[in-house]
Amino acid sequence: MEHSQPHHIHASSVTLTVIDDVTGQQYERQLPLDFIENANGILLSGEDAAGLPSCIVFLSQTYQDLLKDLIGKGANTPRCHEEKIEG
Numbered sequence: 001m002e003h004s005q006p007h008h009i010h011a012s013s014v015t016l017t018v019i020d021d022v023t024g025q026q027y028e029r030q031l032p033l034d035f036i037e038n039a040n041g042i043l044l045s046g047e048d049a050a051g052l053p054s055c056i057v058f059l060s061q062t063y064q065d066l067l068k069d070l071i072g073k074g075a076n077t078p079r080c081h082e083e084k085i086e087g
Helices: 061-070
Strands: 008-011 014-019 026-031 034-038 041-047 053-059
Touching: 053 061
Parallel strands: none
Antiparallel strands: 008 034, 014 026, 034 041, 041 053
């Protein structure tokens, strides 16, 4: 059975995989970060060194384009096919 991609992913921890630039050695670290992903992008949230809430957001290209449209900076092209109504 084929699994479709989920519309929403949530996890209370993440595993970070890095490869050292000098040695090429791969390392994995389990981090206590909340991870939320949906069609709009990815949100990582946790605490900074002072224990205060902190987050990083990675917006999808689709959502970035929508935001540009909302503030009037998007392409000046219609998204829908215009149908001519004859009367």
